Amino acid sequence: MPAAEVAARVRESLQSVKAADLKDAQLMEVLRLAQQLTDTMQMFFGSLDRSIHTEFNAIAAYIARTRDEIAQLRPNDIKEQRIPVAGAELEAVVGDTEKATETIMSQAEAVMMMDASDPAAYKDAVDEAMTKIIEACAFQDLAGQRVSKVVSSLKHIEERVGRFAATMGVLDADATEAEREEAERRNKLHLNGPALGGPETGQDDVDALLGMDQDAIDALFD
Structure with missing residues (x-):
């Protein structure tokens, strides 16, 4: 049941009690405060209903856009x-x-x-x-x-x-430590294949590699 309808029914009940011509001042004060509370609740729930409605509309629009983008993908x-x-x-x-x-x-x-x-x-x-x-x-x-x-x-x-x-x-997530270490290892060992117009391995680097002893070569793969 919508909040506005609940508040309206409570107000009707309070009006019926007032119409009974009750003489107790304390009871009448309670009824007056109850009516004020009902009016306040109606405003609150009415605002809440509109806010929830707006939020759900935004969520529905986002889901629809996501679905369309996935379909385009x-x-x-x-x-x-x-x-x-x-x-x-x-x-x-x-x-x-x-x-x-x-x-x-x-x-x-x-x-x-x-x-x-x-x-x-x-x-x-x-x-x-x-x-x-x-x-x-x-x-x-x-x-x-x-x-x-x-x-x-x-x-x-x-x-x-x-x-x-x-x-x-x-947005791209940050690379994991294992991914960074693997990328660094491949870069040092030149395992990324031939360069595409980039810095090629110089002859001095090749000579230095060929001149290394076996222990130094094995250390590259540790």
Whole structure:
């Protein structure tokens, strides 16, 4: 029952008691105070009802906005389509690269072991091996297309997640101590892969590393 209706019923009851023409002054004073209390309660509960209504409206709007942002994020599409497809494309790139590398190395090795005593036969064999090597090198075109698909999917995911985080006001949590230690270790050991236009490892650093004794090298991995 709404607070306003409760207060109205209490007021009606007080009016009925007053109408009974009671003579007791103390009782009348109690009734007067009770009516004042009822009026005060009505104002309080009325304000409380409006405040709660406003709060619930704000919560409902926030939930609706969150739902819309999650829908725009399309997590099922990311989970069931884009990530699996990207993984399959990368696996195909690895497989094509391994196959091409094996072909190139085997043909190069075959050329090195050929008998050059018969120039004509040697030339034909070398030409055939070179043709196979050139055909194997064509894998890079297909690999480039596959990698482009993966990059496109990653950019798509990055844009959606970034927009969701910006809309919801999500801030990055601080890195844990273990994460900071691992990042520092990888940086010191240069385990982050080739630099992308950044500072490469200098020759002096390479010479210093090669000149280290075994104990010093083992200490890097402790």
